Amino acid sequence: MKIDPDSTVDLSAQIAGAIRDAIISGSLIVDERLPSEAELAEQFDVSRPTVREALKRLAAQSLIRTQRGATGGAFVNRLSFEAAQPQQITTSTLLLSMNAVSFETACEARYALERACAPLSAARRTPDHLATMRAEIHRQAQPGLTDEAFCASDVAFHRALVDGAGNPVLSYQLAGAVEAMQPLMNMITFTARDRARIIALHEGIADAIEAQDGGATATALTALEQETQTLAQSVFAARAARR
Amino acid sequence: MKIDPDSTVDLSAQIAGAIRDAIISGSLIVDERLPSEAELAEQFDVSRPTVREALKRLAAQSLIRTQRGATGGAFVNRLSFEAAQPQQITTSTLLLSMNAVSFETACEARYALERACAPLSAARRTPDHLATMRAEIHRQAQPGLTDEAFCASDVAFHRALVDGAGNPVLSYQLAGAVEAMQPLMNMITFTARDRARIIALHEGIADAIEAQDGGATATALTALEQETQTLAQSVFAARAARR
DNA sequence: CGATTTTCATATGTCTTACATTTAATGTTT
DNA sequence: AAACATTAAATGTAAGACATATGAAAATCG
Numbered sequence: 078m079k080i081d082p083d084s085t086v087d088l089s090a091q092i093a094g095a096i097r098d099a100i101i102s103g104s105l106i107v108d109e110r111l112p113s114e115a116e117l118a119e120q121f122d123v124s125r126p127t128v129r130e131a132l133k134r135l136a137a138q139s140l141i142r143t144q145r146g147a148t149g150g151a152f153v154n155r156l157s158f159e160a161a162q163p164q165q166i167t168t169s170t171l172l173l174s175m176n177a178v179s180f181e182t183a184c185e186a187r188y189a190l191e192r193a194c195a196p197l198s199a200a201r202r203t204p205d206h207l208a209t210m211r212a213e214i215h216r217q218a219q220p221g222l223t224d225e226a227f228c229a230s231d232v233a234f235h236r237a238l239v240d241g242a243g244n245p246v247l248s249y250q251l252a253g254a255v256e257a258m259q260p261l262m263n264m265i266t267f268t269a270r271d272r273a274r275i276i277a278l279h280e281g282i283a284d285a286i287e288a289q290d291g292g293a294t295a296t297a298l299t300a301l302e303q304e305t306q307t308l309a310q311s312v313f314a315a316r317a318a319r320r
Numbered sequence: 321m322k323i324d325p326d327s328t329v330d331l332s333a334q335i336a337g338a339i340r341d342a343i344i345s346g347s348l349i350v351d352e353r354l355p356s357e358a359e360l361a362e363q364f365d366v367s368r369p370t371v372r373e374a375l376k377r378l379a380a381q382s383l384i385r386t387q388r389g390a391t392g393g394a395f396v397n398r399l400s401f402e403a404a405q406p407q408q409i410t411t412s413t414l415l416l417s418m419n420a421v422s423f424e425t426a427c428e429a430r431y432a433l434e435r436a437c438a439p440l441s442a443a444r445r446t447p448d449h450l451a452t453m454r455a456e457i458h459r460q461a462q463p464g465l466t467d468e469a470f471c472a473s474d475v476a477f478h479r480a481l482v483d484g485a486g487n488p489v490l491s492y493q494l495a496g497a498v499e500a501m502q503p504l505m506n507m508i509t510f511t512a513r514d515r516a517r518i519i520a521l522h523e524g525i526a527d528a529i530e531a532q533d534g535g536a537t538a539t540a541l542t543a544l545e546q547e548t549q550t551l552a553q554s555v556f557a558a559r560a561a562r563r
Numbered sequence: 564c565g566a567t568t569t570t571c572a573t574a575t576g577t578c579t580t581a582c583a584t585t586t587a588a589t590g591t592t593t
Numbered sequence: 594a595a596a597c598a599t600t601a602a603a604t605g606t607a608a609g610a611c612a613t614a615t616g617a618a619a620a621t622c623g
Contacts, residue, residue: 087605089376101410107418113574124607126369129575130376133332137377138411145575146615156414167344168381168407169492171399175350178489185440186489193436197428246421246429249412250493330576356603367578372604388604389586569620576613583606590599 088123089130095121096131100140100153111141111151139164158245162252169253170260180261180309187254188302191235194242194251195298196291202241209237210283217276227272228262234279241286265312274304331366332373338364339374343383343396354384354394382407401488405495412496413503423504423552430497431545434478437485437494438541439534445484452480453526460519470515471505477522484529508555517547 084091099105112120117128132151135141139160141151154160173183198206213234217227232255239251267275278301285293327334342348355363360371375394378384382403384394397403416426441449456477460470475498482494510518521544528536 089605090379093380097410101414103417115574126372126608127606129369130373130605133373133376134380136333137336137380138407140414143575144615145613147571147573148616149574149614151575156411156418158415158419161411161415164381164411165408167340168399168404171344171383172401172404172492173489174346175399176401176488182487183489186487186493189436189440189485189487189490190433190493193432197432242432244425244429244432245419246416246426246497247432249415250429250433250497254489254493332576358603369579370577373576386604387586388584390600390602391587392585392603394604565623567620567622569618571616571618573616574614576611578611579609581607581609583604585604586602588599588601590597592597593595 087130088121088127089134092117092121092123092128092131093134096135097138097140105153107153107155109153111153113150158249162249165249165253166256169257173257174260180313181306183258183261184302184305184309187258188298188305190251190254191239192295192298194239194244194247195294197244197247198238198241199286199289199291199294201243202286202289206237206241207283207287210234210279210286213237214276214279214283217272217279224265224267225263227267228259231262231275232256232259238282238286265309267308271308275301278304330373331364331370332377335360335364335366335371335374336377339378340381340383348396350396350398352396354396356393401492405492408492408496409499412500416500417503423556424549426501426504427545427548427552430501431541431548433494433497434482435538435541437482437487437490438537440487440490441481441484442529442532442534442537444486445529445532449480449484450526450530453477453522453529456480457519457522457526460515460522467508467510468506470510471502474505474518475499475502481525481529508552514551518544521547 081091096105096111105111111117111132114125114128114132117131118125121128132141132143135151136143139154139156142154143149143151172178213230216222216230217234222230235255236248236252239255240248242248278297281297282294282301285291285297324334339348339354348354354360354375357368357371357375360374361368364371375384375386378394379386382397382399385397386392386394415421456473459465459473460477465473478498479491479495482498483491485491521540524540525537525544528534528540
């Protein structure tokens with residue numbers, strides 16, 4: 078491993094990159110222990126704080142974990158879908174909020190991706206997925222539900238739909254698209270009539286999934302997207318008119 | 321901001337989390353300068369190396385950038401789609417390689433997502449997107465092309481297709497799914513006949529995109545998925561039989 | 564002899580101090 | 594007024610020390 082002390086980037090960034098490359102290329106395998114911080118410092122010819130900064134960078138990406146104590150050290154992490162999802166959600170959320178992505182664009186992307194899951198989910202969903210969807214619909218119909226709780230239940234409903242496809246790659250990718258919409262949805266106040274319409278559409282989706290009809294599921298999702306878009310449009314228009 | 325010194329997690333992780341929360345919640349806005357490392361150390365009542373480890377964690381996620389010199393410091397980054405994509409690709413690639421995701425599952429997810437882009441891309445693609453697709457097809461037909469170069473061109477072709485949808489959120493999400501497949505594709509040796517079939521399917525996709533026919537694009541994508549799946553299956557079967 | 568306790572070595576976590584380097588603003592000189 | 598030198602503030606890096614967690618070996622006791 079070679080480090081260029083005259084590079085324009087930090088030593089810790091270079092070291093992190095070298096170790097990251099070793100993990101990606103397979104030179105370092107899952108659960109393998111890295112040399113101790115002192116050994117790494119000697120190998121790269123830097124001080125221990127610099128090595129530690131590099132390791133923290135990798136830890137922030139869940140590429141390694143550290144253990145204290147006698148047999149401790151830094152170990153290559155098995156990057157799990159569960160561990161990667163929160164990261165993915167945080168990044169997606171920030172991307173939307175920092176780049177002035179319109180509600181329309183985000184909504185379009187989300188429903189396009191969800192429709193991609195529709196035929197697979199219709200074919201493979203378990204009774205468990207269906208039960209979750211029904212339960213969330215029931216929750217959404219409860220009176221006195223706050224807008225935040227309504228949106229959270231909406232997210233849970235859609236995630237059950239996506240998970241029904243039984244494809245962890247899809248579930249991972251969709252988690253970002255679905256969850257990142259929540260802050261945008263939370264900007265909307267849902268009237269009782271709005272909620273009733275959305276719940277009816279959710280029931281249509283659940284029915285199509287229960288009937289294992291992928292085409293009908295996609296159609297129902299398109300209807301829900303349409304409803305969401307027009308609802309958002311009217312809310313934003315009213316808000317703009319008030320000023 | 322409060323830090324619990326008796327927590328089970330590192331001080332630097334807690335500090336990074338506190339700053340991250342401030343960015344997500346909007347308390348810290350884009351391009352705002354954080355306090356200097358010395359000031360942060362005093363605020364959180366920790367030493368400067370600990371603060372630095374926290375900042376490196378955030379830098380690894382592209383949440384902040386640092387500048388040296390008199391007016392330097394740590395600044396909140398505008399998280400751009402361009403900056404987030406490499407991260408997304410790295411994570412997706414590692415997820416596939418570390419979790420024994422089958423070629424079949426990854427391929428299914430990728431083409432399902434791509435089909436989601438088909439109608440949008442057919443409707444909105446610019447001449448530029450179409451030209452890129454045609455150029456990549458031409459490159460793929462060149463004799464003497466290595467398998468790696470063929471796969472790289474394949475990725476470029478599909479990314480042009482996805483970008484044609486004109487939705488940055490979709491392009492971002494799809495980048496991970498498409499690029500992460502490349503290492504898996506590179507495990508396949510393409511015969512001349514295989515390449516010819518794939519190129520023909522690519523031409524069918526490009527034709528459908530040119531005709532702005534979303535349905536035909538989706539159908540052509542399904543055909544390509546089928547071809548890819550059977551090809552991979554035969555390659556892996558032959559490899560298993562050799563042992 | 565076996566089980567328990569103690570000791571110990573090793574590793575990460577944290578603090579302190581110091582110095583190097585970069586960079587912009589300020590001051591000085593010609 | 595322009596060019597140059599100085600300075601101050603910030604990050605980058607190094608070195609050493611101590612605290613703490615933890616597993617393993619050694620010592621002790623029943």
